[in-house]
Amino acid sequence: MSTTVTQQLEGWGRYPRISAECVRAGSRRDLQDAIASRDGKPMLARGMGRAYGDAALLSSGITLLTERLDRILGFDADTGWLRCEAGVSIAEIVRIFLPRGFFPPVVPGTRFVSVGGALASDIHGKNHHVAGTWSSHVRNVELLKSTGEIVVCDADHESELFRATAGGQGLTGIILSMEIRLIRVESPAVEMESIRVRNLEEFFEASDAASDWPYSVGWINGLAKGNSLGRGIFMAGRHAPAGTRVKKGPLALIPRRFLSGRLLQSNLLLNGLTARMFNAAYYRKQLRRNIRRNVGVYPYFFPLDAVHRWNLMYGNRGFFQYQYVVPPDPEHRALRQTLSEISNSRTLPVLGVIKEFGPEQHGGLSFPTPGVTVALDFPNQGDRSLSLFSRLDDIVADAGGRVYLTKDARLGRDAFRRMYPDWERWKVVRDAADPDGVFQSDLSRRLGLTDAVD
Amino acid sequence: MPVLILGATSRIAQAIAAEYAAAGETLYLAARDADEAERIAADLRVRHSATATAAAFDARDFDSHPALIAAAAEAMGGIDIAIVAFGETGEQKESESDFRKALSVIEVNYTGAVSVCEALAAHMAAHATENRSGVIAGISTVAGDRGRPSNYFYGSAKGGFSLYLQGLRGRMRRHGVHVMTAKLGFVDTPMTYGLKTRIPIASPEAAARAITRGIRRRKDTLYYPRFWRFVMFAIKAIPERLFKRLSV
Numbered sequence A: 001m002s003t004t005v006t007q008q009l010e011g012w013g014r015y016p017r018i019s020a021e022c023v024r025a026g027s028r029r030d031l032q033d034a035i036a037s038r039d040g041k042p043m044l045a046r047g048m049g050r051a052y053g054d055a056a057l058l059s060s061g062i063t064l065l066t067e068r069l070d071r072i073l074g075f076d077a078d079t080g081w082l083r084c085e086a087g088v089s090i091a092e093i094v095r096i097f098l099p100r101g102f103f104p105p106v107v108p109g110t111r112f113v114s115v116g117g118a119l120a121s122d123i124h125g126k127n128h129h130v131a132g133t134w135s136s137h138v139r140n141v142e143l144l145k146s147t148g149e150i151v152v153c154d155a156d157h158e159s160e161l162f163r164a165t166a167g168g169q170g171l172t173g174i175i176l177s178m179e180i181r182l183i184r185v186e187s188p189a190v191e192m193e194s195i196r197v198r199n200l201e202e203f204f205e206a207s208d209a210a211s212d213w214p215y216s217v218g219w220i221n222g223l224a225k226g227n228s229l230g231r232g233i234f235m236a237g238r239h240a241p242a243g244t245r246v247k248k249g250p251l252a253l254i255p256r257r258f259l260s261g262r263l264l265q266s267n268l269l270l271n272g273l274t275a276r277m278f279n280a281a282y283y284r285k286q287l288r289r290n291i292r293r294n295v296g297v298y299p300y301f302f303p304l305d306a307v308h309r310w311n312l313m314y315g316n317r318g319f320f321q322y323q324y325v326v327p328p329d330p331e332h333r334a335l336r337q338t339l340s341e342i343s344n345s346r347t348l349p350v351l352g353v354i355k356e357f358g359p360e361q362h363g364g365l366s367f368p369t370p371g372v373t374v375a376l377d378f379p380n381q382g383d384r385s386l387s388l389f390s391r392l393d394d395i396v397a398d399a400g401g402r403v404y405l406t407k408d409a410r411l412g413r414d415a416f417r418r419m420y421p422d423w424e425r426w427k428v429v430r431d432a433a434d435p436d437g438v439f440q441s442d443l444s445r446r447l448g449l450t451d452a453v454d
Numbered sequence B: 001m002p003v004l005i006l007g008a009t010s011r012i013a014q015a016i017a018a019e020y021a022a023a024g025e026t027l028y029l030a031a032r033d034a035d036e037a038e039r040i041a042a043d044l045r046v047r048h049s050a051t052a053t054a055a056a057f058d059a060r061d062f063d064s065h066p067a068l069i070a071a072a073a074e075a076m077g078g079i080d081i082a083i084v085a086f087g088e089t090g091e092q093k094e095s096e097s098d099f100r101k102a103l104s105v106i107e108v109n110y111t112g113a114v115s116v117c118e119a120l121a122a123h124m125a126a127h128a129t130e131n132r133s134g135v136i137a138g139i140s141t142v143a144g145d146r147g148r149p150s151n152y153f154y155g156s157a158k159g160g161f162s163l164y165l166q167g168l169r170g171r172m173r174r175h176g177v178h179v180m181t182a183k184l185g186f187v188d189t190p191m192t193y194g195l196k197t198r199i200p201i202a203s204p205e206a207a208a209r210a211i212t213r214g215i216r217r218r219k220d221t222l223y224y225p226r227f228w229r230f231v232m233f234a235i236k237a238i239p240e241r242l243f244k245r246l247s248v
């Protein structure tokens, strides 16, 4: 029998918050035991809880905590292939392998994600336009099915299950381990160029001009309107050659001392005034139009990690992230429409990111698709936030775009089905792998991903 | 210094193995689940470039113990440090109603632990030289310092193991072999998962650092977290007439 503990769980956005029955697995045998003794209850694996909404939440059922499934199983320094268990974090991979001259092929904006979560969300990074998603670099996955059986899926064997697991939000089975290919880097520094852009035209100009840089992303002010729509800072980067020195000396290469969001936990901190001040300060921080400098990987890839649990600053009402992608369009109609809708909405978009995705289609429930993606954080203002999002959903779906399920806490079924036309094919594969519908989540129930076939 | 860990899949044992691997020591990981021990060994090889071998071991299979110790010594070219880490709390209520359950608790925590320690003692005494003496570290618990209704099968078996180690310590002195008893309080492992208490729970990594430091300093008895030494001192001082009425 597995010991279960009831605890409060929430996503990174702190909404919704639920009470969940949890098992903490220290080995794959613990997971098999949990399946054997589940007593008819649904199950869901959870990594580091960095999904924003309800992807890693299961209200009635058993949540399998994987943070102690943290063994590195093998590494080939000639090729960069790393085999590790699902609970190993990207933070650990960087800590161990950066000094050996390797870096993960794709990293999100925080290093505190597990590789299991990275595959289940099929995450993208600032290099999507050249490197694709996390699963583009995974050669096989060990999956524990609801029958207790372990299958190894790869491009040849159980290839459909492999595809469905990438971006499959934990609903195909429990990821035990995977092989992922790290890339070689010559130094722990990043060459970075940042350009102040006054509007969307300037953003796309900068983004086009930087297409040969492996990393690119823009920071965008969601409050800017009219001629300034899309104002922000565009940043391109590449791993620096051997011997590159970063300006601030070796300290910039190691993680900064953590500040804690707990100190600033309040429902009042984020309001119209502070949102405006924050966005203006970020823009003004860069005085010159164009800056080139060398920085460490931590401030470059994971700037927000410098404040531990910064999500607490949104208070206990929490916040939403709205991340969407719309297909390429020379006139950027849907993009303009969504950004205007946001800046005119009396909501408080705080941190905004904009990026052009590469040409690859990943299939299944993977989010990235060719076009431009925007992600903005909004403090939870109840109906005001929700009605903005449903207006945005319509624009995005009409344009053939979609929202990122990993960031979502409220999308409706109809909008989801319009955005992910592949979903039924994905579900056929999922249902075949888990015919009893053991793997579920609050997200899958909300979106109808694990309902009995009708 | 070759290190043998018995019960290597225990979370505390894994943290101890990582400490030694980081220090460049060779490891032999013996565990009931040998596949899992192999994954732990693989992890130490990648993270620390350590030499680590995994092997199957059951604390209740007494007869197999001398051969296991010999195999470990053979593989590593000797054994300098042996950590007896395995343990089983069992369910007190189940042990009360089903003696086979109680027997398992006794056999793992006492008989099995004593069996491996005897095999180790024989091996280390036979192989002690000028520059190789050896350390046996047994992981026991503060729950073995006084019998309580809530866990006395586990407590008495571990308490018996503590007494055994005390005796062995005296016996092995003349061979230059050191014996350490680590009496642990709450540590965050499957044994305490879900425990609701106001008493601080230590991380396995902190417990491992305390244990390896204790071994370096040739401590006889180590309490970790350290405040438990005073807590147990006070608890042991309560007169039995009063203690038996306390529901602890």
Ligand SMILES: Cc1cc2nc3c(=O)[nH]c(=O)nc-3n(C[C@H](O)[C@H](O)[C@H](O)COP(=O)(O)OP(=O)(O)OC[C@H]3O[C@@H](n4cnc5c(N)ncnc54)[C@H](O)[C@@H]3O)c2cc1C
Pocket: A012, A044, A045, A046, A047, A048, A049, A050, A051, A052, A055, A056, A066, A086, A087, A107, A108, A109, A110, A112, A113, A114, A115, A116, A117, A118, A120, A121, A122, A123, A124, A125, A126, A168, A169, A170, A171, A173, A174, A175, A176, A304, A406, A441
């Ligand atoms: C500050 C911040 C920045 C981010 N930036 C990006 C970004 O740039 N790009 C991007 O793509 N994402 C980004 N994310 C999202 C993040 O990468 C994903 O939410 C990721 O899945 C989190 O991993 P986790 O270990 O926390 O997983 P969790 O949040 O715990 O779980 C996420 C999903 O993975 C499943 N899962 C976890 N472990 C397993 C397992 N072992 N087996 C099966 N299923 C499993 C869960 O069931 C759930 O569906 C960001 C998040 C934050 C907080």
Ligand SMILES: NC(=O)c1ccc[n+]([C@@H]2O[C@H](COP(=O)([O-])OP(=O)(O)OC[C@H]3O[C@@H](n4cnc5c(N)ncnc54)[C@H](OP(=O)(O)O)[C@@H]3O)[C@@H](O)[C@H]2O)c1
Pocket: B007, B008, B009, B010, B011, B012, B013, B031, B032, B033, B057, B058, B059, B060, B084, B085, B086, B087, B088, B108, B139, B140, B141, B142, B183, B184, B185, B186, B187, B188, B189, B190, B191, B192
């Ligand atoms: N955690 C605490 O608060 C605490 C407090 C005081 C003392 N201790 C002691 O610390 C030691 C380590 O325990 P832990 O906390 O790290 O818990 P743990 O992770 O549950 O470890 C217990 C270990 O004992 C092993 N084991 C049980 N029966 C066995 C057998 N017959 N043969 C071989 N191995 C067997 C288990 O092997 P499997 O993996 O195969 O099950 C497991 O590896 C134990 O001796 C325990 O009594 C712990």
